Amino acid sequence: MRYDVDAIRADFPIFETGIVYLDSANTSQRPRQVLEAMDEYYTKFNSNIHRGAYRFSEIATEHYESTRAKAKRFLNARSTREIVYTRGTTEGINLVAYGWGRKHLTAGDLIVLTILEHHSNIVPWQILAAEKGARLEWVDIDEQGRLRQDQFAALLEQSPKLVSFGQISNAMGTINPYAEMTAAAKAAGAMVLIDGAQGAPHAGIDVQAVGCDFYAFSGHKMLGPTGAGILYGRREVLEEMDPFLAGGDMIRTVRKEGTIYAEVPTKFEAGTMPIAQVIGLGAAFDYLEGLGMSSVRAHELEMTEYALEALSEVPDLTVYGPPASERGGVVSFDVKGIHAHDLATILDRHQVAIRAGHHCAQPLMDRLDVSATARASFYVYTKREEIDVMIEGIRDAQRIFA
Amino acid sequence: MRYDVDAIRADFPIFETGIVYLDSANTSQRPRQVLEAMDEYYTKFNSNIHRGAYRFSEIATEHYESTRAKAKRFLNARSTREIVYTRGTTEGINLVAYGWGRKHLTAGDLIVLTILEHHSNIVPWQILAAEKGARLEWVDIDEQGRLRQDQFAALLEQSPKLVSFGQISNAMGTINPYAEMTAAAKAAGAMVLIDGAQGAPHAGIDVQAVGCDFYAFSGHKMLGPTGAGILYGRREVLEEMDPFLAGGDMIRTVRKEGTIYAEVPTKFEAGTMPIAQVIGLGAAFDYLEGLGMSSVRAHELEMTEYALEALSEVPDLTVYGPPASERGGVVSFDVKGIHAHDLATILDRHQVAIRAGHHCAQPLMDRLDVSATARASFYVYTKREEIDVMIEGIRDAQRIFA
């Protein structure tokens, strides 16, 4: 089946505004199917879940829980009990830091991160390490933005308690060898968390085949609404973790004298959850499943190749990171003499939305010795012509700043 | 201006389904204004906030931040810096338990709760108390479901570190004398958290006049979407708290060696927030402001009086809690010989949605020595006729179970 990008774009009302949206690694656009799923909840059976003793609540609960089954299938998890709803990647990683980390880490323990990480996969571990007296070590990159596997192997010899790294870098686009890294880390006895914020939308994962213990990602980067994400956790690991947020619904019984928690995943879902957003996320899974994740990846690869080719023809322009085949739909670059922010402002005048800044990856910026880069990122709806408009805008900026 | 409930109902698409929705204390319905505000974001300027360097992101940021100004006005807070976005009441209370409680509580410290509390205002403190070796004490109720102020006063003499209680009980409807209680607790040197989950939608609050340190509530109970809520915190208190969730956006700078946090409230808002939902919540504030909170309260009082009157004519029916003037729009009751769940099922057949169960207030159920009650709750769109339909359904249930 041909990948029909125009047909796909017709599902996204936002494109009627004329925007050239090249910031999907930040947050994606959402198709009307996702918006309709939420509106259906709000207008047809709006009610709270689990607790109700009436029909609306039952329908809402079914819709809400059906997303768990979709997530299970998307990830190839063993059980829906391994699917915990969160607000997004950041909450998922924090949940692990609090519920698993606070319980299991002690002074002197080693946590291995990489220099490619997003702040959300750094700061929770810094706080945890400071609290417990644990150590953090960082895997560096080579000149093409690839993780230094020799260094990683050396760190594994120190028997880290936890290894946490991104499947795909949001700042450089690097696709890490996550399956191999997980296998090596598991063999070294470490717990493995994969930050799937960029991986889930653009590549997907088979958590059983990869064998990671945790996989955190955000719905809003994969066509879903803001406000809902997923933490996958291996059932045995989830079961022996402490709860994180406490309150209504995550309990079995509450007595003045003490509380018995519910079973996983309910134990981690306290209070009224983002019901409509979880339902919207379900529609996003459906949409991506309809396209097929391999088609999504193929389309992005095509866009990335096209963009890298086009950018290579612009003078005084540096691209960071590996070749297209080793990268997600993300291109970070720098134009000589034009600060990324100025570039973004000028592109904005051409209706082109890119991101400029540190991409929540300051340690990586320090490593590259830049304070900011410009970043264009692509998704299911990106067209060649949009990349052309961006290139035109870059050349315009060069004329202005000449 | 007359309170025109039919005009209000016309704003709520859900009523086209014919439902008699008497479960608003659980979650409210949402007017189309709220849904439209979110759809506008999704279809006209969908993008991430703060980080973007283009027009959409600026518009989204403005909309997102404007809710903070609305919340400030709704609560009469001193500054928008005192408004922290959360997922809801539960997350707000947990944020305080982690960010303030973990830092300031030590062994032997006293936390005062009440027997009326929702699990979300119990379990976080149980966990904290267990971790720190702190004590929990509970204020009991009298026979009409009012908090025993004599007992509260006695507990204050023990100089509690924290007093945390609900403005209005979700299970019994009791409106607590929260201003007096806060003043007394502050005079005794305690920190005061008010659980405003039921108070904010149905009564509102003036946090400066009341003088509480924290006020947590949920958007979804006050016409807003699921997934967004607010924690008010006094600025000085917020400023010296530890952060809670860590990650993107809540930082100023991240270095491998350590991280500097952003100022409040950003310090507490990690990762991509529920942008669309916060915008929707802003529209909910607008809607309630349009009605006026005193009109909302007056309408609910009318409905509650009407319901109490009508229920008093049903034989073998016990109502829990205080008279209408001292209660929010919540009526909990019990029909002899019919379990609340059976009653709810039969009412459901009459298209009437009520809640049956422990209402996430098991300690209160234990205190009342019941395992479950039936609960009807009212809001801005409730009509007398709906209460009539419920009464008819109750009588039908009595016929069936006779």
Added chain:
Amino acid sequence: MAVQGGRPSGGSAEHGRTGGTPPSEQDEQFYREYILDHYKNPRNFGRLEAPTLSHEEDNPLCGDVVGIDLKVSDGQIEDVRFHGRGCAISQASASLLTERIKGQSLDDARKISKEDVFEDLGIAISPARVKCALLSLKVLKVGAWGLGDWSGEEEE
């Protein structure tokens, strides 16, 4: 979540009163005579003197409690009693279950499925009431045969 029983479920939010049947008749159908009878006059209600096996469980969400005492000899359930409190569905289902297993062999009782319980009840059980309907079966499975955390719910 698996939806049990005959009441159809799914994406539609149709909630109207169907056809010409007034609600009351529907409800009487729903809470069939004999279910109400089992609720009001539970069979095998009480405790056994010296039970071979005894177990109790609750459904914390609505406070239903069911406990079952069994007297077993030679692999046969010679006597059974249940106690508890809660909604009509949970108590009637317990009463019906005791009728089913009394005199049965343990082996046969072991094979009782959720579907059997729904069939005994003979009415459509909506998702919210599934836990009520299956509480007594859970007591039997977990208590009498130590089946761990059998929760009465299918996983997908």
Added chain:
Amino acid sequence: MAVQGGRPSGGSAEHGRTGGTPPSEQDEQFYREYILDHYKNPRNFGRLEAPTLSHEEDNPLCGDVVGIDLKVSDGQIEDVRFHGRGCAISQASASLLTERIKGQSLDDARKISKEDVFEDLGIAISPARVKCALLSLKVLKVGAWGLGDWSGEEEE
């Protein structure tokens, strides 16, 4: 959030190219000649030998850095230098600010407002760029007069 500068903002998501002006001309207007000139040829750039006051701040979001050295005597700013790196807006605004305060009394410099800075820049500053435009003023206010955490942003 207060919206600074002339670019209108609000609920509308209009984003179209207005009128007949092609984008390039608009941009040239936006990044006016003299702003680009101040960016490429910053005035008073460098450091002072023995400054009376010296302070540096960064804008962590985009990495802009501005530092200002002042030589003050008898309440007059006798000399000033700035250093830093970053976008055109932040660097031009710093350069313009040094021109404004050089030779001024401290008292007068103390009164410089955000509006003055926007006026010196003479272009519409979009919300995302406000922090860039005001970084140098912040350096002056916080560093030279110890105004605590003046953030360059209004609170509502």
